[in-house]
Amino acid sequence: MASLQNPSFEGRILPADHQLLIARITQIHVSITKLESLRPSKQVNSLFTSLVKLCMLPSSIDIKTLSEEVKQMRESLIVLCGRAEGLLELEFATFLTKIPQPLNNLNLFPYYGNYVKLANLECGILSENGVVQPKKVAFVGSGPMPLTSIIMASHHMKSTHFDNFDIDEAANDVAGRIVASDAEFVKRMKFLTQDIMDVKEKLGEYDCICLAALVGMSKKDKMKILGHISKYMKAGGALLVRSAKGARAFLYPVVEEYDLLDFEVLSIFHPTNDVINSVVLVRKPIV
Structure with missing residues (x-):
């Protein structure tokens, strides 16, 4: 049975849908790490939108069961998401302060x-x-x-x-x-x-x-x-x-x-x- 195990998951046999999900998330993580900046742009927005849609799919995956390699990738991804989220909020917040009645235009975010x-x-x-x-x-x-x-x-x-x-x-x-x-x-x-x-x-x-x-x-x-x-x-x-x-x-x-x-x-x-x-x-x- 060892030949059927996915080596990237330290010998555990993960369900196929979990393996596919992690592979797709890992691919997006690699693309995000290659970005020159996390400031809002067409490329940045596209990558994070794809990531969010992927992570919102119903899934029973439990992060405690993942390999150390995948856990480290996840921790890196959370930090990158946090930075990108902060930059997106800052850009929109700065924009709102330059228009009349910013509180009436929050829905632009x-x-x-x-x-x-x-x-x-x-x-x-x-x-x-x-x-x-x-x-x-x-x-x-x-x-x-x-x-x-x-x-x-x-x-x-x-x-x-x-x-x-x-x-x-x-x-x-x-x-x-x-x-x-x-x-x-x-x-x-x-x-x-x-x-x-x-x-x-x-x-x-x-x-x-x-x-x-x-x-x-x-x-x-x-x-x-x-x-x-x-x-x-x-x-x-x-x-x-x-x-x-x-x-x-x-x-x-x-x-x-x-x-x-x-x-x-x-x-x-x-x-x-x-x-x-x-x-x-x-x-x-x-x-």
């Missing part, structure tokens, strides 16, 4: 509809678990296009104060200029340039903390961040974590239930539509 669906899903899960109209919310990793915070603030949490944390000062500057045209948003939405690992007692102010998918791209970093937030957030506070399942895990980091032993797990939801991120809601236990 190509993935705006996905953000609306994800924010609606997350707010629905929060509401089902008793987190309704929280007084203060922290969004960690808000980026230059803080779409989740804006959608939540305008459609779901109309009296909530949002603190958006990002490590990138340029991203926060552009994001701040997007909301600057709305006096009410300026009052309710702040942008703070800080590494969340340096934020301590302040984390205890929030009723709910949202952690963007690309904050902590490696498992080690994600676990450090989750541990830090757990230590300083308020008892009884909610933490919303974005994750991924199946082939979507080639785009975003995965958070498993066993990674959240410091918390009470309230809900885990894996979408099957064009929303890519899974949503995990946990609560810090009240001692």
Whole structure:
């Protein structure tokens, strides 16, 4: 039987559909690594669109079962996706700041509809678990296009104060200029340039903390961040974590239930539509 095994998977016999999926993703990864720049362009957009469509196909693939070689390729791909996503958001956010009423033109962003669906899903899960109209919310990793915070603030949490944390000062500057045209948003939405690992007692102010998918791209970093937030957030506070399942895990980091032993797990939801991120809601236990 050894001759039938695929050597790139360290002796494991993967189902044919999994082998084909990995081969196609690997091919796209090779093409992406050869790009001179990840800034939006016809070639960049085409490659990442193909990758996303491929990863959205229904798949039972489990990244834990993959070879070290494929795991390393996946980690590289997540970093590349994160950079490309950041550059795409920055380009559109900068464009929006140059036109009148940027908040009325958010739908020009190509993935705006996905953000609306994800924010609606997350707010629905929060509401089902008793987190309704929280007084203060922290969004960690808000980026230059803080779409989740804006959608939540305008459609779901109309009296909530949002603190958006990002490590990138340029991203926060552009994001701040997007909301600057709305006096009410300026009052309710702040942008703070800080590494969340340096934020301590302040984390205890929030009723709910949202952690963007690309904050902590490696498992080690994600676990450090989750541990830090757990230590300083308020008892009884909610933490919303974005994750991924199946082939979507080639785009975003995965958070498993066993990674959240410091918390009470309230809900885990894996979408099957064009929303890519899974949503995990946990609560810090009240001692």
